[in-house]
Amino acid sequence: MSISRRDFNKLLVSGVAGSAFGLFGMSGNTFAAGGSKKHVVVVGGGFGGAATAKYLRKLDPSISVTLIEQKLSYITCPFSNWVLGGLKTMKDITHTYTALRTKHGVNVIADRVVSIDAAKGTLKLAGGRVIGYDRLVVSPGIDFKYDAIPGYSQKIAESKIPHAWQAGPQTVLLHRQLQTMKNGGAVLICPPDNPFRCPPGPYERASLVAHYLKKHKPKSKVIILDAKEKFSKQGLFTKGWERLYPGMIEWHSSTGGGKVLGVDAKAMTVETDFGAIKGAVINIIPPQKAGKIAFDAGLTNEKGWCPVHPASFESTLHKGVHVIGDACIAGAMPKSGFAASSQGKVAAAAIINMLRGQEPAPPSLVNTCYSLIGPEYGISVAGVYEFAATGIIEIPGSGGLTPADASDDQLAQEAMFAEGWYTNISKDIWG
Amino acid sequence: MLPKKNVMLGLVFTVVPLFHAGSTVMAADAPAPATVAAPAPTPAMDPAKMRERGQILALSCSGCHGTDGKSSSIMPSIYGKTTGYIESALLDFKSGARMSTVMGRHAKGYTPEEIHLIAEYFGNLSKKKN
Ligand SMILES: Cc1cc2nc3c(=O)[nH]c(=O)nc-3n(C[C@H](O)[C@H](O)[C@H](O)COP(=O)(O)OP(=O)(O)OC[C@H]3O[C@@H](n4cnc5c(N)ncnc54)[C@H](O)[C@@H]3O)c2cc1C
Numbered sequence: 001m002s003i004s005r006r007d008f009n010k011l012l013v014s015g016v017a018g019s020a021f022g023l024f025g026m027s028g029n030t031f032a033a034g035g036s037k038k039h040v041v042v043v044g045g046g047f048g049g050a051a052t053a054k055y056l057r058k059l060d061p062s063i064s065v066t067l068i069e070q071k072l073s074y075i076t077c078p079f080s081n082w083v084l085g086g087l088k089t090m091k092d093i094t095h096t097y098t099a100l101r102t103k104h105g106v107n108v109i110a111d112r113v114v115s116i117d118a119a120k121g122t123l124k125l126a127g128g129r130v131i132g133y134d135r136l137v138v139s140p141g142i143d144f145k146y147d148a149i150p151g152y153s154q155k156i157a158e159s160k161i162p163h164a165w166q167a168g169p170q171t172v173l174l175h176r177q178l179q180t181m182k183n184g185g186a187v188l189i190c191p192p193d194n195p196f197r198c199p200p201g202p203y204e205r206a207s208l209v210a211h212y213l214k215k216h217k218p219k220s221k222v223i224i225l226d227a228k229e230k231f232s233k234q235g236l237f238t239k240g241w242e243r244l245y246p247g248m249i250e251w252h253s254s255t256g257g258g259k260v261l262g263v264d265a266k267a268m269t270v271e272t273d274f275g276a277i278k279g280a281v282i283n284i285i286p287p288q289k290a291g292k293i294a295f296d297a298g299l300t301n302e303k304g305w306c307p308v309h310p311a312s313f314e315s316t317l318h319k320g321v322h323v324i325g326d327a328c329i330a331g332a333m334p335k336s337g338f339a340a341s342s343q344g345k346v347a348a349a350a351i352i353n354m355l356r357g358q359e360p361a362p363p364s365l366v367n368t369c370y371s372l373i374g375p376e377y378g379i380s381v382a383g384v385y386e387f388a389a390t391g392i393i394e395i396p397g398s399g400g401l402t403p404a405d406a407s408d409d410q411l412a413q414e415a416m417f418a419e420g421w422y423t424n425i426s427k428d429i430w431g
Numbered sequence: 432m433l434p435k436k437n438v439m440l441g442l443v444f445t446v447v448p449l450f451h452a453g454s455t456v457m458a459a460d461a462p463a464p465a466t467v468a469a470p471a472p473t474p475a476m477d478p479a480k481m482r483e484r485g486q487i488l489a490l491s492c493s494g495c496h497g498t499d500g501k502s503s504s505i506m507p508s509i510y511g512k513t514t515g516y517i518e519s520a521l522l523d524f525k526s527g528a529r530m531s532t533v534m535g536r537h538a539k540g541y542t543p544e545e546i547h548l549i550a551e552y553f554g555n556l557s558k559k560k561n
Contacts, residue, residue, distance in 0.1 A: 055490070058498075338494050345490040361483060366491035366540075368533060382533050384491070384540025398540030402532070414532050417495075420504035424497040431498075 037064045038355045041123065041133040043113045043293060045069030045097060047076075047337035048139030048325030051344030051429045053106045060352045066131065067100065068123075070112040071168075074430065077198065078337050079422055080167040084175050085208030086215075087375060093167065095430040103431075116297035118318035135351050137313075138299065138306075139325040139340065140291025141166070142197050145304075148287045150262035151271075160265045161282045164205075165197060177281045178209060183217040185280025188270055190225045190260050192287040195305075197326050197335045199232035200381065202285055204371040207237065210245040211374055223277065224251045225270060226258040227287075232334075233371060233379055236402055240373035260284070290327035297321070305329045310387045312350035312360040313343055322347045330365075331392030333385055339367040341429055363387050367399075370418035378414030379406075485552035488545055492553075500553050514554025521546045 042053045045067050053067040073096045082088040100106040111125040122132050144163065146153050157163050157170070164174040178187065187209055191202035206222045213220040222245075230253070231237075241249045252258035257274035263284060269276040270284075289295075289304030299306045299315050306323040308315055310331060313322045324347050325340035333339045342365045350360035365385035372378050383399035385392050402414060489500075492509055496502050500509030509517060523529035525538035525546070541549065 341494055342491060345493075346487075349487055349490070361487055364488050364491055364545075366494060366537070368495060368537075380533055382536040384537060395540040399536050406532075410532055416505050417532060420502070420506040421495050423504035424502055424506055425494050427503050428493050428498045 037062060038134045039064050039066065039132065040135050040137065040351060040355075041065075041131060042067045042137040042139065043116075043123070044139040044141060044291070044325070045071075045074055045100075045108070046139060046141055046325065046340065047429060048141075048340035048344045049137065050074070050097075050100060051341035052137050052139065052324065052348050053100060054104050054429065055345045055348040056351065057104045057106060059348055061105070063352070063355070064107070065105075066107040066109060066133075067097070068109045068111055068113055068125065068131075069097065070110070070126075072110055073097070075167040075171070076337065076422075076426070077165070077167045077201070078425075080164065080171045081201070081205045081208045082372060083171055084164075084178060084205065085211045085372075087208070087211075087372075090172065095426055097430065099431050113293050114296070116293070116318075116321065118297065118321050121320060133320075134355060135320055135322065137322045137324060137344075137347055137351070138294060138297070138327065139323070139344065140293045140327050142288045142326045142335075143291050143295075144286040145289055146286055149260060149284060151265065152263050152284055152286065156263075156265045157284070160268075161263060161284055163285050164283060165201075165285050165288075174281070174283060178212060181217065181220070181280040184219040185217075186278065187213070187220065187222045187281045187283070188225060188277060188279035189222060189283045189285070190270060191227060191231070191285050193227040193254075195335060196285070196288050198337075198369070199334050200237075200369055200371045202226075203231060203233065203237045204373070205283070206249050206251075207240065207245070207371070207373040210241070210248045214245055214248065220248075220280070222249045223279075224249065224258070225260055225272060225277070226252060227254050227260065228258075229253045229255065233381055233401060235404055236379045237371075237373065239404070240377055240379065244374045244377060288326075290323075294323065294327050299323055299327075301329075310392045311363055312354065313347040314350075314354075322351065331385070331390075332383070332394045333365060333367055333392055334369065334383075336367055336369050338369060338425065339365070341425065342366050365392065368421065370414065370421055372415060372418055374415075376412045376415050378402075378411060378416070378418045380414055380418070481548060482552070482555075484545075485548035488541065488549045489552040492549070499556060509553045511557050512553065513557075514550045516550075517553055518547055518550035521550065 040056055040063055042049045053065050056063055056065045073094050076093045079088050079093045097108045101108050111127050113123050114126050116123045122130050124130050162170045162174045164170040189202055189206050206224055210222050257272050259273055261271040263270050269278050290300050290306050294300050294306050299317055301307050306328045308323050308328045313324050315321045315323050324343040326335040346363040346365060353360045368380055368382045370378055370380045379402040381401050384395045386395055492500055496506050496509050502508040521538050524531050524534040527535060
């Protein structure tokens, strides 16, 4: 059987088909012999993994894609601060894998990957199944270095002092603590040193917690005990706090008494260079590392993150395995959901090239992080990235912050666009 | 089935449609660079490569404007707009002639040529599916 000339010409005009031609030139015989489809497996159905799965299928429907995610539904960290502020519900930030299954033909398996054998091209699920792949994408997100903070542990995080840096039960716990605390108590937020997931996240959290407190517990305060000397969008946040929550948010730099020396869950205090500080609610955001499976599979370096080739996001440690999202080292890109999804799309395109025996096309990457300071007060940081000899760099002259002199109208517009962004990116990934 | 040697040497710029069961249509033209007699066309000359580049660049837009530029929110849709409209909007964002919150910061990350490829990609996408 063969296709007609006319059909073939149709193929020529469609975007990716043009690049399909290298395929048979390189390995057509092996492809045709088995009549078998190429199989790409994706581990993790978050911002990075789900975007990769959807875009692999969209860019080349001939590829069969399996997505392995340990949870039945995904709760986004983006907008979880809005939940704490009383502006959204948990339901608003929960997404299912139904559309990936039914609309995009992704084989979604609800299980946990326990090991990866990169030499054999297989992985093993907690349920015991072994699955083979032609290429693997790993987007497991983060894990926490609990023992970096004396007195803190996963058990304490789950019972008394949440991190709420993975959305879900942790968000619910912190939200409930805020709702039940007494008027007049202090909320302590303790962000880690760089690099960590969502650099502006702790400060958006401080803003929206203050929004809630101002309305319901006006005698209360937010105290940020920071491991850093400066933070993301600092000027914009500080100005917003002065305007919306005067006197309510206190920020201490690492050398200004912010450094957390330990935490006492019984006394509900945080130990600093300037003494112990008592919190009605304490939110410790511990230092982070790549998700556990990245360690188990030998994909991490000595710092606990995954080095990758910047054009394809293929691991420099294991061939055939791509690592994207928070777990990978992506040069100038921040660890954000937007960045993870952009990397997922680039990895999908690169994998299609590589399965066809071609070089990955030069990537173009992007990020926008909106932060809400108040319901009508939004700010953002944007960046456009490309691949250079030194890795992924931000294109000079592009991107940057909301201008310091932005009008109230602009700030209100950015708040609306933040919401528009969330709707569209959620649908772009899980819809 | 094609012997490997033929594929490697014989198909330079020749289009050979192939088909096999259980998969979508695939075909071959210019194969491995090392054995190609004629120089490979530069990206700027090869329309297929340019479309591919346009698509890669355009993938960045969907994070805010929706898959294929189809927005479900207050964000403007790109889908359905003409190449000319998209190109001049992006160039105006880039120069600052058109006011924006965030688009100016994004548009500054692309050359006029890249903006043209993005605009053409979305313009064609809208034409094709309408
Ligand atoms: C409070 C807060 C606010 C934020 N706000 C924003 C924002 O406004 N914009 C933005 O762009 N980003 C934001 N982020 C950052 C964003 O959440 C992360 O950058 C993003 O989730 C990273 O995506 P990922 O795919 O790397 O990991 P994740 O989204 O964490 O996904 C990893 C997935 O892998 C699964 N998994 C892990 N290991 C296994 C295994 N062994 N087997 C099976 N499944 C596994 C997990 O269950 C999880 O679903 C925010 C983060 C926080 C904490």
